[in-house]
Amino acid sequence: MTTGTIEADRALQKKLCEIVTSKTGIQLPENKRTMIEGRLRKRVRALGVRDLRTYLNMVMNEGMLETELPQIINVMTTNKTDFWREDAHFDYMIRTVLPEFTANRAFKVWSAASSSGEEAYTTAMVLSEHAKRKPGFNYSIIGTDLSTEIVRKARKGIYTPEEIVDVPDDMRKLYLEEGHDSVGRPLCRVVKQLRDRVGFAQMNLMDRSYPVEKNLDVVFLRNVLIYFDDQNQRRVVSGVTDHLKPGGYLFVGHSETSVASDPRLVQKSAAVFRKEGT
Ligand SMILES: C[S@@+](CC[C@H](N)C(=O)[O-])C[C@H]1O[C@@H](n2cnc3c(N)ncnc32)[C@H](O)[C@@H]1O
Known part of the structure; x- marks a missing residue:
């Protein structure tokens, strides 16, 4: 993969993160990229898509943003909680x-x-x-x-x-x-x-x-x-x-x-x- 394609993928991912942040308030800064990619890969696996860049293209360039956004939001949330937390x-x-x-x-x-x-x-x-x-x-x-x-x-x-x-x-x-x-x-x-x-x-x-x-x-x-x-x-x-x-x-x-x-x-x-x- 060339530096150019890596940069193009990162730009798509950044744009997607900006959309998620504007809808949810959840900050997704560049230094969390490994975590963000890990979470997006859950969608890649769930849909049986070839890889993350194919998925990013489907979402950002091929009209799947509207249907995927709720699922993307689901994977981007951190749901850690417990009974009697901070008791x-x-x-x-x-x-x-x-x-x-x-x-x-x-x-x-x-x-x-x-x-x-x-x-x-x-x-x-x-x-x-x-x-x-x-x-x-x-x-x-x-x-x-x-x-x-x-x-x-x-x-x-x-x-x-x-x-x-x-x-x-x-x-x-x-x-x-x-x-x-x-x-x-x-x-x-x-x-x-x-x-x-x-x-x-x-x-x-x-x-x-x-x-x-x-x-x-x-x-x-x-x-x-x-x-x-x-x-x-x-x-x-x-x-x-x-x-x-x-x-x-x-x-x-x-x-x-x-x-x-x-x-x-x-x-x-x-x-x-x-x-x-x-
Ligand atoms: C870490 S959990 C905290 C759960 C519980 N309040 C506790 O303290 O154990 C954070 C929760 O906030 C939710 N959340 C994040 N952004 C939100 C938003 N914009 N509106 C409503 N809930 C949101 C997430 O989905 C997640 O379930």
Whole structure:
């Protein structure tokens, strides 16, 4: 392959990355080229295409961009998550947020960038336990994510033994049922009682407005701002804050504290912000 063809391929890939960034906010800089190519190769394999340059040509020069873009976005997202991830937030919810809640309505939570659902289902376990102590307590949880594929996984609520290692034993017994896949490998499914309380939808945080209720009690916006540039971080934090009730809480990832810059937010603890007002 000549230097000229390599450069032409790189230019096509760069153009494709710019399109992905403009739609999703996800930064795909030149120094991540190995990662980006690795992810695009998943599409090459899935379609049985000869190689990456053939695929790039199909997408960028032969009219396949529109149909491929959702799949490209799916492979470009980093979906790492865990049950009880950054568990200080769940302790904070139990110790501070829930005791303050006295409204005569359901407690409402949004897991924005919910990935495969672990954050939303952890919250459901915590709230279900709270409901046992507080008769009449009701709650609803919505999880949203950019990736259509990961939203499908979240809705199923089915996890491998490796994916549930962080679920405490007592919660596992109460809220996960054991089963197996078609070849007998063990799997766990979140019980229907919890799945019924958690809805999932595809949504892009780059959109100008979010089709999510306002007046939420808690929003999780964790480990997603890191993928955006400063301007988009500010815009997303502000857009999400619009959906909090006055006095509602925003949880961001512990490495993202500095980006929660909306003037309506007051920091209450590590990676915990409260929207001013009551
Ligand atoms: C690393 S995961 C974090 C999951 C979970 N919040 C946590 O902290 O464990 C980041 C998620 O953000 C999603 N994401 C990235 N860009 C997004 C966007 N523009 N709109 C909505 N979700 C996005 C990805 O699809 C991915 O599932």
